[in-house]
Amino acid sequence: MxxxxxxxxxxxxxxxxxxxxxxxxxxxxxxxxxxxxxxxxxxxxxxxxxxxxxxxxxxxxxxxxxxxxxxxxxxxxxxxxxxxxxxxxxxxxxxxxxxxxxxxxxxxxxxxxxxxxxxxxxxxxxxxxxAMPWFIDAGLLYYRKDLLEKYKQDVPQTWDQLKATAQLIQDAERKAGKDKMWGYVWQGRAYEGLTCNALEWVASHGGGTIVDDSGKVTIGNPNAVKAITMAAGFVGTISPTAVLNYAEEESRGPFQNGNAVFMRNWPYAWAAAQAADSPVKDKVGVAVLPRGSGDGARHAATLxxxxxxxxxxxxxxxxxxxxxxxxxxxxxxxxxxxxxxxxxxxxxxxxxxxxxxxxxxxxxxxxxxxxAVARPTAATGVRYNQVSSEFQNTVHEVLSKTAKPEEAIARLNTRLHQISRGGKW
Missing domain, CATH: 3.40.190.10 (Periplasmic binding protein-like II)
Structure with a gap:
């Protein structure tokens, strides 16, 4: 020992x-x-x-x-x-x-x-x-190795590549009779999990971290709008509309049952996918989440x-x-x-x-x-929960097509400035 x-x-x-x-x-x-x-x-x-x-x-x-x-x-x-x-x-x-x-x-x-x-x-x-640390996490991309090999596709490095590959395989599998197949599942319910997913989208497009380390609200920028607009395009195409009510387990279910090509989830899902009774045992790969496009684009995973x-x-x-x-x-x-x-x-x-x-x-x-990208907990202090709630609810409105991305992000930017009292959290 x-x-x-x-x-x-x-x-x-x-x-x-x-x-x-x-x-x-x-x-x-x-x-x-x-x-x-x-x-x-x-x-x-x-x-x-x-x-x-x-x-x-x-x-x-x-x-x-x-x-x-x-x-x-x-x-x-x-x-x-x-x-x-x-x-x-x-x-x-x-x-x-x-x-x-x-x-x-x-x-x-x-x-x-x-x-x-x-x-x-x-x-x-x-x-x-x-508190004492117990386990550490970061968002990961899970993918079906067998399906990517079957359709001669590489692991996507960008969100655009993910959408194209997911659509291609989803359409082909459905044509072959697997009508429950979806291209991509993730956490879209208005809760902390959506904050994590959306932060990854925004940061991967060079759109910042909602609030920076100095306490400055940074969400009101074109790259953030671009990222959320992209994600809204997933819903109803490569992701089921039901994803708007998915948390971790709801997204793991279809993927582990063999009904999704890609999944965003935390590392815990690996053991479940590899369980003896898992339909996708030995068929799953893990990779970093895709990067966005434009200035400042990068691979980003929420810590x-x-x-x-x-x-x-x-x-x-x-x-x-x-x-x-x-x-x-x-x-x-x-x-x-x-x-x-x-x-x-x-x-x-x-x-x-x-x-x-x-x-x-x-x-x-x-x-x-x-x-990994940290949520702005240190900068926002006791108001973090309020910041996260405003962020996730705004994103959810865009994903569910009840708000336009530009207008929603502009309102969020104004609201966070009000909560921060001019950056003084």
Missing amino acids: TRFAQRALAPVALMLALCGAGAQAATLKIACSGLGKELELCKGAADAWGKKTGNTVEVVSTPNDASERLALYQQVLASGSDKIDVFQVEMNQVGLLANQLLDLTGYSKGVEKGHFPSMVNNSAVGGRLV GGQELAVSKHSKNAALAVELVLYMAGPEVQKERALKGSYNPTIVELYKDADIKKANPFMGSLVRTFSS
């Missing part, structure tokens, strides 16, 4: 000693996402910690929709409830919840230094380490990730921290990488032979994480 792993598991050994000395067992509650295999893996790791320490951990299921989950967290924490001790928190939610979360600095003993600095920086709010935090209202705070340190430690992160293709936040694990074998694409993602 590495020295880092030994340090990470030291708190568990301490708890074993305490339990052996007659310490009273406790029951903790952890709120986990049920997306993909998350609930199963969360429960498994929590049960393992409970057996090692003599305590009990109950897993609280939460909504898959990130916005709904955030609303639940805010309600529980704002009420001062002690009913949930540990929360699985999206990285863009950390700043919003920070005042209700326990400072882990005195407990972590520097373990966080082994994680991606970008994730640790996101966890530190006002000099307080309020994402999840962290674990302790409620400051927990009656078993010290134990809850020990649970978090175990869950975010190398043993559990490796297990999650092997069983669920969740990308570790511990840099050392990207050298692990088992992880590289199970997830061939994972090693290359280290570079992707370094260049």
Whole structure:
């Protein structure tokens, strides 16, 4: 075992000693996402910690929709409830919840230094380490290797190429009798997932990041309009109209059932696609998302990730921290990488032979994480949720053809200037 792993598991050994000395067992509650295999893996790791320490951990299921989950967290924490001790928190939610979360600095003993600095920086709010990184994400393009080979098509490097290839294969497959085939599925519901998709479109066209690092609103530009106009052209052609109500699992369904050529999703979808009962097992490839066109065009993937935090209202705070340190430690992160293709936040694990074998694409993602596009959470602070809501709702109006792109983006630009109070977030 590495020295880092030994340090990470030291708190568990301490708890074993305490339990052996007659310490009273406790029951903790952890709120986990049920997306993909998350609930199963969360429960498994929590049960393992409970057996090692003599305590009990109950897993609280939460909504898959990130916005709904955030609303639940805010309600529980704002009420001062002690009913949930540990929360699985999206990285863009950390700043919003920070005042209700326990400072882990005195407990972590520097373990966080082994994680991606970008994730640790996101966890530190006002000099307080309020969460521990659990897994890191970036948007990816999934594609059917067999279909691209069948129709002699390359993996698309631009959005224009993706649309052309998706249309070609979709039409040919339908002509062959597969009437449920679509070219491209993604997350189009008006929620945080659409913010991620739309940010990728805009950034890939050189349209900025909605709000830049200095706090300046940048969305009101021709490249942003071009990007959203492009995406609106997907709906009803290479993407079903139902995509306007798709989140991660709704888009994974048709792709994994063999009814889509391309899919935008997070890394977790790889393990599901490769499952023994998956209709597309061994038929799927993973690539970077396409770039746009024009000045500043680039490949762009929204940076994402999840962290674990302790409620400051927990009656078993010290134990809850020990649970978090175990869950975010190398043993559990490796297990999650092997069983669920969740990308570790511990840099050392990207050298692990088992992880590289199970997830061939994972090693290359280290570079992707370094260049991924971050949502403007740092610049907008506690107003990020409002900024994201305005952005996703505006984009959704354009996608659903109820607003014209130029007019919608202009209104959004004005609205964000109002929210920012002249850039003073």
